[in-house]
Amino acid sequence: xxxxxxxxxDDLGANDEMISFKDxxxxxxxxSENLSAERDLADVKSSLVNESETNQNSSSDSEAxxxxxxxxxxxxxxxxxxxxxxxxxxxxxxxxxxPYPGYPFIMIPDLTSPYLPNGSLSPTARTYLQMKWPLLDVxxxxxxxxxxxxxxxxxxxxxxxGPFCLEFPGQSDLSLHQFQLSNKVPVVQHPHHVxxxxxxxxxxxxxFTPGNPPPHLQGDVDPKTGIPRPPQHPDISPYYPxxxxxxxxxxxxxxxxxxxxxxxxxQGFRHPYPTALTVNASMQSFLSSRxxxxxxxxxxxxxxxxxxxxxxxxxxxxxxxxHSDIGLNSSTILYTLHRKHQDSKKEDEKKKQPHIKKPLNxxxxxxxxxxxxxxxxxxxxxxxxxxxILGRRxxxxxxxxxxxxxxxxxxxxxxxxxxxxxxxxRDNYAANQQGKKKKRKRDKQPGEGNDANxxxxxxxxxxxxxxxxxxxxxxxxxxxxxxxQP
DNA sequence: GTCCCTTTGAAGTAT
DNA sequence: ATACTTCAAAGGGAC
Numbered sequence: 001x002x003x004x005x006x007x008x009x010d011d012l013g014a015n016d017e018m019i020s021f022k023d024x025x026x027x028x029x030x031x032s033e034n035l036s037a038e039r040d041l042a043d044v045k046s047s048l049v050n051e052s053e054t055n056q057n058s059s060s061d062s063e064a065x066x067x068x069x070x071x072x073x074x075x076x077x078x079x080x081x082x083x084x085x086x087x088x089x090x091x092x093x094x095x096x097x098x099p100y101p102g103y104p105f106i107m108i109p110d111l112t113s114p115y116l117p118n119g120s121l122s123p124t125a126r127t128y129l130q131m132k133w134p135l136l137d138v139x140x141x142x143x144x145x146x147x148x149x150x151x152x153x154x155x156x157x158x159x160x161x162g163p164f165c166l167e168f169p170g171q172s173d174l175s176l177h178q179f180q181l182s183n184k185v186p187v188v189q190h191p192h193h194v195x196x197x198x199x200x201x202x203x204x205x206x207x208f209t210p211g212n213p214p215p216h217l218q219g220d221v222d223p224k225t226g227i228p229r230p231p232q233h234p235d236i237s238p239y240y241p242x243x244x245x246x247x248x249x250x251x252x253x254x255x256x257x258x259x260x261x262x263x264x265x266x267q268g269f270r271h272p273y274p275t276a277l278t279v280n281a282s283m284q285s286f287l288s289s290r291x292x293x294x295x296x297x298x299x300x301x302x303x304x305x306x307x308x309x310x311x312x313x314x315x316x317x318x319x320x321x322x323h324s325d326i327g328l329n330s331s332t333i334l335y336t337l338h339r340k341h342q343d344s345k346k347e348d349e350k351k352k353q354p355h356i357k358k359p360l361n362x363x364x365x366x367x368x369x370x371x372x373x374x375x376x377x378x379x380x381x382x383x384x385x386x387x388x389i390l391g392r393r394x395x396x397x398x399x400x401x402x403x404x405x406x407x408x409x410x411x412x413x414x415x416x417x418x419x420x421x422x423x424x425x426r427d428n429y430a431a432n433q434q435g436k437k438k439k440r441k442r443d444k445q446p447g448e449g450n451d452a453n454x455x456x457x458x459x460x461x462x463x464x465x466x467x468x469x470x471x472x473x474x475x476x477x478x479x480x481x482x483x484x485q486p
Numbered sequence: 487g488t489c490c491c492t493t494t495g496a497a498g499t500a501t
Numbered sequence: 502a503t504a505c506t507t508c509a510a511a512g513g514g515a516c
Contacts, residue, residue, distance in 0.1 A: 358509045363494035367510065375511095383511045384492040391493040409495080425497050429507060 312354045356423050359416035362405035363394055 360368065367390050374386050374393075394402070416423070 358496075358507095360509060361495040364509060367493075371511065382491080382513050384490085384513080386511075387491085387493040389493090394494070406495095413496080425508070426499090428509085429498065 312356050355428065356420050358425055358428060359412040360409060362402065362409040363391075365408050365412070366390070366394055366397075366402075366405045 367387065370390055370393065371386060374389055375381070378386070378389065380386055380389070
Protein backbone atom coordinates (compact mmCIF):
# COMPACT_ATOMS: atom_id res chain seq x y z
CA UNK A 1 0.00 0.00 0.00
CA UNK A 2 1.36 3.31 -0.94
CA UNK A 3 -0.31 5.25 1.76
CA UNK A 4 1.71 4.44 4.75
CA UNK A 5 5.19 5.41 4.54
CA UNK A 6 6.49 2.70 6.61
CA UNK A 7 9.87 4.14 7.12
CA UNK A 8 9.56 7.73 8.05
CA UNK A 9 5.98 8.29 8.81
CA ASP A 10 7.49 11.65 8.94
CA ASP A 11 7.17 12.09 5.28
CA LEU A 12 3.57 12.86 5.49
CA GLY A 13 3.53 16.47 5.82
CA ALA A 14 6.57 16.49 7.85
CA ASN A 15 7.89 19.10 5.62
CA ASP A 16 5.25 21.56 6.31
CA GLU A 17 5.83 21.23 9.92
CA MET A 18 8.96 23.12 9.67
CA ILE A 19 7.37 26.45 9.57
CA SER A 20 10.45 28.39 9.22
CA PHE A 21 10.16 31.80 10.60
CA LYS A 22 12.68 34.40 10.69
CA ASP A 23 14.03 34.10 14.13
CA UNK A 24 16.00 37.19 14.43
CA UNK A 25 14.06 39.97 15.93
CA UNK A 26 10.86 38.13 15.77
CA UNK A 27 9.64 39.60 18.95
CA UNK A 28 10.20 43.05 17.64
CA UNK A 29 8.44 42.09 14.51
CA UNK A 30 5.55 40.76 16.44
CA UNK A 31 5.21 43.96 18.31
CA SER A 32 5.39 46.01 15.22
CA GLU A 33 3.00 43.66 13.63
CA ASN A 34 0.51 44.41 16.32
CA LEU A 35 0.32 47.82 14.93
CA SER A 36 0.39 46.84 11.33
CA ALA A 37 -2.16 44.13 11.81
CA GLU A 38 -4.43 46.54 13.52
CA ARG A 39 -4.06 48.81 10.62
CA ASP A 40 -4.55 45.95 8.26
CA LEU A 41 -7.75 44.90 9.86
CA ALA A 42 -9.01 48.38 9.60
CA ASP A 43 -8.06 48.40 5.99
CA VAL A 44 -9.81 45.17 5.37
CA LYS A 45 -12.92 46.40 6.97
CA SER A 46 -13.00 49.84 5.53
CA SER A 47 -12.27 48.83 2.04
CA LEU A 48 -13.69 45.35 2.40
CA VAL A 49 -11.31 43.80 0.04
CA ASN A 50 -9.36 46.48 -1.65
CA GLU A 51 -6.29 47.25 0.19
CA SER A 52 -4.22 50.13 -0.83
CA GLU A 53 -1.04 49.34 -2.55
CA THR A 54 0.76 51.15 0.15
CA ASN A 55 -0.49 48.85 2.78
CA GLN A 56 0.12 45.89 0.65
CA ASN A 57 3.64 46.89 0.25
CA SER A 58 4.27 47.72 3.80
CA SER A 59 2.58 44.66 5.11
CA SER A 60 4.00 42.45 2.51
CA ASP A 61 7.38 43.70 3.37
CA SER A 62 6.99 42.82 6.95
CA GLU A 63 5.27 39.64 6.02
CA ALA A 64 7.95 38.80 3.62
CA UNK A 65 10.44 39.02 6.39
CA UNK A 66 8.47 36.61 8.42
CA UNK A 67 7.52 34.40 5.57
CA UNK A 68 9.46 31.21 5.58
CA UNK A 69 12.11 30.73 3.04
CA UNK A 70 11.22 28.64 0.07
CA UNK A 71 10.68 25.05 0.89
CA UNK A 72 13.67 23.93 -0.92
CA UNK A 73 15.08 20.61 -0.03
CA UNK A 74 18.23 22.27 0.96
CA UNK A 75 16.55 24.34 3.49
CA UNK A 76 14.30 21.60 4.67
CA UNK A 77 17.11 19.24 5.25
CA UNK A 78 19.12 21.92 6.72
CA UNK A 79 16.38 22.75 9.10
CA UNK A 80 15.83 19.21 10.14
CA UNK A 81 19.39 18.29 10.58
CA UNK A 82 20.37 21.34 12.37
CA UNK A 83 17.44 21.61 14.63
CA UNK A 84 19.52 20.81 17.59
CA UNK A 85 22.27 22.99 16.44
CA UNK A 86 19.81 25.73 16.03
CA UNK A 87 18.65 25.22 19.55
CA UNK A 88 22.11 25.84 20.72
CA UNK A 89 22.71 28.69 18.41
CA UNK A 90 19.53 30.44 19.22
CA UNK A 91 20.64 31.17 22.67
CA UNK A 92 17.56 31.99 24.57
CA UNK A 93 15.83 32.09 21.31
CA UNK A 94 12.88 30.40 19.88
CA UNK A 95 14.29 26.95 19.90
CA UNK A 96 14.85 26.90 23.58
CA UNK A 97 11.91 24.69 23.94
CA UNK A 98 11.14 22.99 20.71
CA PRO A 99 8.20 24.77 19.20
CA TYR A 100 7.23 21.63 17.43
CA PRO A 101 7.18 19.06 20.08
CA GLY A 102 5.78 16.58 17.72
CA TYR A 103 8.40 17.07 15.11
CA PRO A 104 10.05 15.02 14.13
CA PHE A 105 7.20 12.75 14.79
CA ILE A 106 7.98 10.41 17.58
CA MET A 107 5.76 7.50 18.24
CA ILE A 108 5.55 6.31 21.74
CA PRO A 109 4.78 2.66 21.72
CA ASP A 110 2.79 2.37 24.85
CA LEU A 111 0.26 4.72 23.49
CA THR A 112 -1.61 1.91 22.01
CA SER A 113 -2.83 1.52 25.47
CA PRO A 114 -2.47 4.84 27.11
CA TYR A 115 -4.67 4.04 30.00
CA LEU A 116 -3.78 2.62 33.29
CA PRO A 117 -5.80 -0.22 34.65
CA ASN A 118 -7.83 2.17 36.68
CA GLY A 119 -8.82 3.87 33.53
CA SER A 120 -6.74 6.94 33.88
CA LEU A 121 -4.10 7.98 31.51
CA SER A 122 -0.66 6.74 32.06
CA PRO A 123 1.78 9.52 32.80
CA THR A 124 3.65 8.74 29.66
CA ALA A 125 0.57 8.85 27.62
CA ARG A 126 -0.54 12.02 29.27
CA THR A 127 2.73 13.65 28.54
CA TYR A 128 2.65 12.41 25.04
CA LEU A 129 -0.88 13.44 24.47
CA GLN A 130 -0.15 16.86 25.73
CA MET A 131 2.80 17.01 23.50
CA LYS A 132 1.11 15.47 20.56
CA TRP A 133 -2.24 17.05 20.91
CA PRO A 134 -1.86 20.41 22.42
CA LEU A 135 -5.51 20.97 21.89
CA LEU A 136 -6.24 18.30 24.36
CA ASP A 137 -6.83 19.22 27.86
CA VAL A 138 -5.19 16.17 29.16
CA UNK A 139 -4.88 17.53 32.61
CA UNK A 140 -8.44 18.00 33.32
CA UNK A 141 -9.31 21.16 35.08
CA UNK A 142 -6.12 22.81 34.26
CA UNK A 143 -7.64 25.43 32.12
CA UNK A 144 -7.02 28.07 34.65
CA UNK A 145 -3.45 27.17 35.04
CA UNK A 146 -3.12 27.05 31.32
CA UNK A 147 -4.68 30.40 31.12
CA UNK A 148 -2.22 31.66 33.63
CA UNK A 149 0.50 30.17 31.58
CA UNK A 150 -0.87 31.78 28.55
CA UNK A 151 -1.12 35.09 30.24
CA UNK A 152 2.43 34.82 31.34
CA UNK A 153 3.45 34.52 27.77
CA UNK A 154 3.89 37.48 25.67
CA UNK A 155 0.58 38.57 24.35
CA UNK A 156 -0.23 37.15 21.04
CA UNK A 157 -0.64 39.52 18.20
CA UNK A 158 -3.96 37.98 17.68
CA UNK A 159 -5.17 39.96 20.59
CA UNK A 160 -5.16 42.99 18.51
CA UNK A 161 -8.32 44.86 18.93
CA GLY A 162 -9.42 45.87 15.57
CA PRO A 163 -11.78 48.69 15.08
CA PHE A 164 -14.39 46.46 13.60
CA CYS A 165 -13.60 43.01 14.68
CA LEU A 166 -13.64 42.31 18.34
CA GLU A 167 -10.90 40.25 19.68
CA PHE A 168 -11.25 38.54 22.94
CA PRO A 169 -8.52 37.95 25.42
CA GLY A 170 -6.90 34.68 24.93
CA GLN A 171 -8.68 34.07 21.74
CA SER A 172 -5.56 33.04 20.06
CA ASP A 173 -5.15 30.26 22.50
CA LEU A 174 -6.93 27.72 20.47
CA SER A 175 -7.08 25.21 23.17
CA LEU A 176 -8.93 27.68 25.26
CA HIS A 177 -10.99 28.63 22.36
CA GLN A 178 -11.90 25.08 21.79
CA PHE A 179 -12.47 24.01 25.29
CA GLN A 180 -13.97 27.05 26.78
CA LEU A 181 -17.20 28.14 25.41
CA SER A 182 -17.26 31.81 25.08
CA ASN A 183 -20.55 33.27 26.06
CA LYS A 184 -19.79 36.31 24.09
CA VAL A 185 -19.36 34.71 20.77
CA PRO A 186 -21.82 32.19 19.61
CA VAL A 187 -19.99 29.49 17.87
CA VAL A 188 -22.11 29.02 14.86
CA GLN A 189 -21.82 25.69 13.28
CA HIS A 190 -23.66 24.82 10.21
CA PRO A 191 -25.69 21.75 10.59
CA HIS A 192 -23.79 20.19 7.82
CA HIS A 193 -20.53 21.44 9.04
CA VAL A 194 -18.20 18.65 9.70
CA UNK A 195 -15.03 19.27 11.38
CA UNK A 196 -12.43 17.56 9.35
CA UNK A 197 -10.73 16.30 12.41
CA UNK A 198 -13.69 14.77 13.97
CA UNK A 199 -12.08 11.39 13.86
CA UNK A 200 -9.50 12.73 16.15
CA UNK A 201 -11.94 12.11 18.83
CA UNK A 202 -9.28 12.47 21.40
CA UNK A 203 -10.42 16.02 21.50
CA UNK A 204 -13.06 15.03 23.86
CA UNK A 205 -12.29 15.42 27.48
CA UNK A 206 -14.46 12.51 28.05
CA UNK A 207 -11.92 10.29 26.55
CA PHE A 208 -8.85 11.52 28.16
CA THR A 209 -9.78 12.99 31.42
CA PRO A 210 -7.99 10.94 33.98
CA GLY A 211 -10.99 10.99 36.19
CA ASN A 212 -13.12 9.68 33.42
CA PRO A 213 -11.80 6.48 32.14
CA PRO A 214 -12.37 5.97 28.48
CA PRO A 215 -15.66 4.51 27.59
CA HIS A 216 -14.21 1.53 25.96
CA LEU A 217 -12.54 0.57 29.16
CA GLN A 218 -15.61 1.02 31.13
CA GLY A 219 -17.67 -0.93 28.74
CA ASP A 220 -20.39 1.40 29.66
CA VAL A 221 -23.32 2.90 27.97
CA ASP A 222 -23.22 6.16 26.22
CA PRO A 223 -24.95 8.55 28.56
CA LYS A 224 -26.38 10.54 25.73
CA THR A 225 -27.63 7.83 23.54
CA GLY A 226 -27.93 4.92 25.82
CA ILE A 227 -26.18 2.86 23.24
CA PRO A 228 -23.68 0.48 24.70
CA ARG A 229 -20.20 1.29 23.67
CA PRO A 230 -18.54 -1.62 22.08
CA PRO A 231 -15.16 -2.59 23.34
CA GLN A 232 -12.20 -1.18 21.60
CA HIS A 233 -9.98 -3.23 19.52
CA PRO A 234 -6.48 -3.07 20.85
CA ASP A 235 -5.10 -2.51 17.40
CA ILE A 236 -6.99 0.63 16.89
CA SER A 237 -5.04 3.73 17.36
CA PRO A 238 -5.83 5.64 20.49
CA TYR A 239 -6.22 8.71 18.34
CA TYR A 240 -9.27 7.37 16.69
CA PRO A 241 -11.03 5.32 19.27
CA UNK A 242 -14.06 5.02 17.13
CA UNK A 243 -16.14 2.07 16.56
CA UNK A 244 -18.49 1.83 13.65
CA UNK A 245 -21.51 1.81 15.82
CA UNK A 246 -20.43 4.78 17.75
CA UNK A 247 -19.45 6.94 14.89
CA UNK A 248 -22.74 8.59 14.54
CA UNK A 249 -22.88 9.28 18.21
CA UNK A 250 -19.71 11.13 18.43
CA UNK A 251 -20.09 14.73 19.27
CA UNK A 252 -18.22 17.21 17.23
CA UNK A 253 -15.03 18.30 18.87
CA UNK A 254 -16.26 21.82 18.70
CA UNK A 255 -19.85 20.96 18.66
CA UNK A 256 -19.82 19.65 22.13
CA UNK A 257 -18.75 23.04 23.18
CA UNK A 258 -22.19 24.22 22.46
CA UNK A 259 -23.94 22.77 25.38
CA UNK A 260 -27.49 22.96 24.29
CA UNK A 261 -28.93 20.18 26.22
CA UNK A 262 -30.80 17.61 24.36
CA UNK A 263 -30.20 19.47 21.19
CA UNK A 264 -28.16 17.56 18.73
CA UNK A 265 -25.45 19.83 17.58
CA UNK A 266 -24.80 17.85 14.52
CA GLN A 267 -27.95 16.90 12.92
CA GLY A 268 -27.07 14.87 9.99
CA PHE A 269 -23.65 14.59 11.37
CA ARG A 270 -21.34 13.17 8.89
CA HIS A 271 -18.19 11.82 10.12
CA PRO A 272 -15.42 13.10 7.96
CA TYR A 273 -13.34 10.01 7.86
CA PRO A 274 -15.87 7.83 9.40
CA THR A 275 -14.28 4.88 10.86
CA ALA A 276 -10.98 5.64 9.47
CA LEU A 277 -9.31 3.76 12.12
CA THR A 278 -11.59 0.95 12.14
CA VAL A 279 -10.19 0.46 8.72
CA ASN A 280 -6.87 1.36 10.04
CA ALA A 281 -3.69 -0.57 10.06
CA SER A 282 -4.50 -4.20 10.34
CA MET A 283 -7.82 -4.03 8.61
CA GLN A 284 -6.55 -1.91 5.81
CA SER A 285 -3.60 -4.08 5.17
CA PHE A 286 -5.79 -7.07 5.39
CA LEU A 287 -8.15 -5.71 2.83
CA SER A 288 -5.40 -4.57 0.60
CA SER A 289 -3.73 -7.89 0.69
CA ARG A 290 -6.95 -9.68 0.04
CA UNK A 291 -8.47 -7.53 -2.60
CA UNK A 292 -7.32 -5.55 -5.53
CA UNK A 293 -6.89 -1.91 -4.85
CA UNK A 294 -10.09 -0.74 -6.33
CA UNK A 295 -11.98 -3.04 -4.07
CA UNK A 296 -10.48 -1.81 -0.92
CA UNK A 297 -13.08 0.06 0.98
CA UNK A 298 -13.56 3.64 0.59
CA UNK A 299 -13.98 4.14 -3.07
CA UNK A 300 -17.56 4.90 -2.63
CA UNK A 301 -19.19 7.76 -0.97
CA UNK A 302 -20.78 5.68 1.65
CA UNK A 303 -18.56 4.16 4.15
CA UNK A 304 -19.19 0.84 5.72
CA UNK A 305 -21.10 2.75 8.28
CA UNK A 306 -23.32 4.14 5.63
CA UNK A 307 -22.11 7.56 6.49
CA UNK A 308 -20.98 9.55 3.52
CA UNK A 309 -17.50 10.84 3.59
CA UNK A 310 -17.32 14.60 3.40
CA UNK A 311 -14.31 14.37 1.22
CA UNK A 312 -16.43 12.66 -1.31
CA UNK A 313 -18.74 14.78 -3.30
CA UNK A 314 -21.41 12.49 -4.48
CA UNK A 315 -22.47 13.54 -7.90
CA UNK A 316 -25.49 15.67 -7.63
CA UNK A 317 -27.98 13.57 -9.43
CA UNK A 318 -30.75 15.83 -10.40
CA UNK A 319 -34.05 14.53 -9.29
CA UNK A 320 -35.92 14.91 -12.47
CA UNK A 321 -39.28 15.50 -11.05
CA UNK A 322 -41.81 12.91 -11.93
CA HIS A 323 -44.59 15.37 -11.47
CA SER A 324 -43.33 17.26 -14.46
CA ASP A 325 -44.31 14.34 -16.52
CA ILE A 326 -47.86 14.56 -15.49
CA GLY A 327 -49.97 15.47 -18.38
CA LEU A 328 -47.69 14.07 -21.01
CA ASN A 329 -48.82 11.22 -23.14
CA SER A 330 -47.11 7.92 -22.90
CA SER A 331 -45.10 8.21 -26.09
CA THR A 332 -43.74 11.53 -25.05
CA ILE A 333 -42.86 10.10 -21.75
CA LEU A 334 -41.17 7.17 -23.36
CA TYR A 335 -39.21 9.41 -25.65
CA THR A 336 -38.26 11.64 -22.82
CA LEU A 337 -37.23 8.70 -20.76
CA HIS A 338 -35.19 7.37 -23.61
CA ARG A 339 -33.36 10.60 -24.05
CA LYS A 340 -32.88 10.96 -20.38
CA HIS A 341 -31.53 7.50 -20.29
CA GLN A 342 -29.01 8.21 -22.99
CA ASP A 343 -28.01 11.48 -21.50
CA SER A 344 -27.71 10.11 -18.08
CA LYS A 345 -25.67 7.23 -19.39
CA LYS A 346 -22.95 9.57 -20.40
CA GLU A 347 -23.22 11.59 -17.27
CA ASP A 348 -23.30 8.54 -15.13
CA GLU A 349 -20.10 7.34 -16.60
CA LYS A 350 -18.60 10.66 -15.88
CA LYS A 351 -20.03 10.82 -12.46
CA LYS A 352 -19.42 7.29 -11.51
CA GLN A 353 -16.17 8.28 -10.01
CA PRO A 354 -17.04 10.23 -6.94
CA HIS A 355 -15.08 13.32 -6.34
CA ILE A 356 -12.75 12.76 -3.50
CA LYS A 357 -11.70 16.07 -2.20
CA LYS A 358 -8.30 17.07 -1.14
CA PRO A 359 -7.50 16.87 2.48
CA LEU A 360 -7.52 20.20 4.14
CA ASN A 361 -4.27 21.88 4.85
CA UNK A 362 -3.40 23.59 8.04
CA UNK A 363 -4.73 26.91 7.04
CA UNK A 364 -7.94 25.46 5.77
CA UNK A 365 -8.46 23.73 9.04
CA UNK A 366 -7.81 26.95 10.80
CA UNK A 367 -10.22 28.77 8.57
CA UNK A 368 -12.88 26.24 9.05
CA UNK A 369 -12.60 26.51 12.74
CA UNK A 370 -12.27 30.22 13.04
CA UNK A 371 -14.51 31.47 10.32
CA UNK A 372 -17.65 31.41 12.38
CA UNK A 373 -15.89 33.26 15.11
CA UNK A 374 -14.63 35.94 12.83
CA UNK A 375 -18.00 36.26 11.21
CA UNK A 376 -19.57 36.62 14.61
CA UNK A 377 -17.08 39.21 15.67
CA UNK A 378 -17.21 41.19 12.52
CA UNK A 379 -19.98 42.66 10.57
CA UNK A 380 -18.39 41.33 7.47
CA UNK A 381 -20.08 38.67 5.55
CA UNK A 382 -18.07 38.34 2.43
CA UNK A 383 -15.86 35.36 2.52
CA UNK A 384 -13.14 37.09 0.65
CA UNK A 385 -12.84 39.71 3.32
CA UNK A 386 -13.19 37.18 6.07
CA UNK A 387 -10.44 35.17 4.52
CA UNK A 388 -8.21 38.15 4.43
CA ILE A 389 -8.70 38.59 8.11
CA LEU A 390 -8.14 34.94 8.70
CA GLY A 391 -5.00 35.07 6.68
CA ARG A 392 -3.67 37.85 8.81
CA ARG A 393 -4.66 36.12 11.96
CA UNK A 394 -2.97 33.02 10.73
CA UNK A 395 0.21 34.94 10.43
CA UNK A 396 -0.34 36.43 13.81
CA UNK A 397 -0.58 33.03 15.41
CA UNK A 398 2.33 31.86 17.41
CA UNK A 399 4.32 28.96 16.19
CA UNK A 400 2.78 26.66 18.69
CA UNK A 401 -0.66 27.66 17.65
CA UNK A 402 0.13 27.12 14.04
CA UNK A 403 1.87 23.90 14.86
CA UNK A 404 -1.37 22.49 16.12
CA UNK A 405 -2.94 22.96 12.77
CA UNK A 406 0.02 21.67 10.87
CA UNK A 407 -0.10 18.60 12.98
CA UNK A 408 -3.79 18.18 12.44
CA UNK A 409 -3.37 18.69 8.74
CA UNK A 410 -0.72 16.07 8.72
CA UNK A 411 -3.11 13.69 10.38
CA UNK A 412 -5.70 14.60 7.85
CA UNK A 413 -3.44 13.75 5.00
CA UNK A 414 -2.38 10.57 6.66
CA UNK A 415 -5.96 9.57 7.15
CA UNK A 416 -6.85 10.57 3.65
CA UNK A 417 -4.08 8.43 2.28
CA UNK A 418 -5.27 5.51 4.29
CA UNK A 419 -8.80 5.94 3.14
CA UNK A 420 -8.03 6.61 -0.48
CA UNK A 421 -4.80 4.85 -1.22
CA UNK A 422 -4.95 5.39 -4.93
CA UNK A 423 -6.15 8.91 -4.82
CA UNK A 424 -4.11 11.73 -6.13
CA UNK A 425 -4.77 15.42 -6.30
CA ARG A 426 -4.27 14.94 -9.96
CA ASP A 427 -7.62 13.18 -10.13
CA ASN A 428 -9.36 16.34 -9.14
CA TYR A 429 -7.44 18.32 -11.68
CA ALA A 430 -8.71 16.13 -14.42
CA ALA A 431 -12.20 15.91 -13.04
CA ASN A 432 -12.64 19.61 -12.92
CA GLN A 433 -11.01 20.30 -16.20
CA GLN A 434 -13.42 17.93 -17.85
CA GLY A 435 -16.47 19.10 -16.07
CA LYS A 436 -16.12 22.78 -16.28
CA LYS A 437 -14.14 25.47 -17.81
CA LYS A 438 -10.66 25.92 -16.68
CA LYS A 439 -10.48 28.21 -13.79
CA ARG A 440 -9.52 31.70 -14.42
CA LYS A 441 -5.93 32.34 -14.69
CA ARG A 442 -4.87 34.70 -12.10
CA ASP A 443 -3.95 37.97 -13.61
CA LYS A 444 -0.42 38.72 -12.95
CA GLN A 445 0.27 41.94 -11.27
CA PRO A 446 2.31 44.27 -13.34
CA GLY A 447 5.85 43.24 -12.80
CA GLU A 448 4.85 40.00 -11.21
CA GLY A 449 6.46 37.05 -12.77
CA ASN A 450 8.77 39.35 -14.49
CA ASP A 451 12.20 37.88 -14.47
CA ALA A 452 13.79 41.21 -14.25
CA ASN A 453 11.86 41.80 -11.11
CA UNK A 454 12.45 38.40 -9.60
CA UNK A 455 15.83 39.07 -8.10
CA UNK A 456 14.36 41.87 -6.15
CA UNK A 457 11.93 39.45 -4.63
CA UNK A 458 14.47 37.04 -3.30
CA UNK A 459 16.70 39.83 -2.33
CA UNK A 460 13.90 41.45 -0.45
CA UNK A 461 12.82 38.20 1.08
CA UNK A 462 16.06 36.85 2.29
CA UNK A 463 18.59 39.55 1.90
CA UNK A 464 22.02 39.29 0.50
CA UNK A 465 23.36 37.42 3.45
CA UNK A 466 21.02 34.49 2.91
CA UNK A 467 21.88 33.85 -0.65
CA UNK A 468 21.42 30.15 -0.21
CA UNK A 469 17.71 30.66 0.10
CA UNK A 470 17.46 32.49 -3.17
CA UNK A 471 15.91 30.72 -6.08
CA UNK A 472 18.19 29.93 -8.94
CA UNK A 473 17.00 32.56 -11.36
CA UNK A 474 17.46 35.16 -8.71
CA UNK A 475 20.82 33.82 -7.81
CA UNK A 476 22.17 33.85 -11.28
CA UNK A 477 20.43 36.83 -12.68
CA UNK A 478 22.79 39.70 -12.57
CA UNK A 479 21.47 42.44 -10.43
CA UNK A 480 22.65 45.89 -11.03
CA UNK A 481 24.01 47.91 -8.21
CA UNK A 482 23.31 45.47 -5.48
CA UNK A 483 26.84 45.27 -4.46
CA UNK A 484 28.04 41.75 -4.17
CA GLN A 485 25.31 40.09 -6.11
CA PRO A 486 26.70 37.20 -8.14
C1' DG B 487 -26.89 28.96 -11.98
C1' DT B 488 -22.10 29.70 -12.36
C1' DC B 489 -17.97 31.89 -11.51
C1' DC B 490 -15.12 35.17 -8.90
C1' DC B 491 -13.00 36.72 -4.92
C1' DT B 492 -9.65 35.92 -1.06
C1' DT B 493 -6.57 33.40 2.02
C1' DT B 494 -2.51 29.45 2.81
C1' DG B 495 -0.68 25.09 1.96
C1' DA B 496 -0.16 20.72 -0.58
C1' DA B 497 0.56 18.69 -4.65
C1' DG B 498 0.61 18.46 -9.53
C1' DT B 499 2.41 20.28 -13.93
C1' DA B 500 5.53 22.87 -16.85
C1' DT B 501 9.97 24.57 -17.90
C1' DA C 502 15.36 22.09 -9.46
C1' DT C 503 12.39 25.66 -9.69
C1' DA C 504 8.26 28.24 -10.92
C1' DC C 505 3.70 28.16 -11.78
C1' DT C 506 -1.06 26.35 -11.34
C1' DT C 507 -4.90 24.03 -9.24
C1' DC C 508 -7.70 22.83 -5.48
C1' DA C 509 -9.18 22.44 -0.97
C1' DA C 510 -13.57 25.99 2.34
C1' DA C 511 -16.78 29.61 2.47
C1' DG C 512 -20.46 32.60 1.01
C1' DG C 513 -21.60 37.17 -0.77
C1' DG C 514 -21.49 39.46 -5.09
C1' DA C 515 -21.52 39.96 -10.06
C1' DC C 516 -23.15 38.46 -14.33
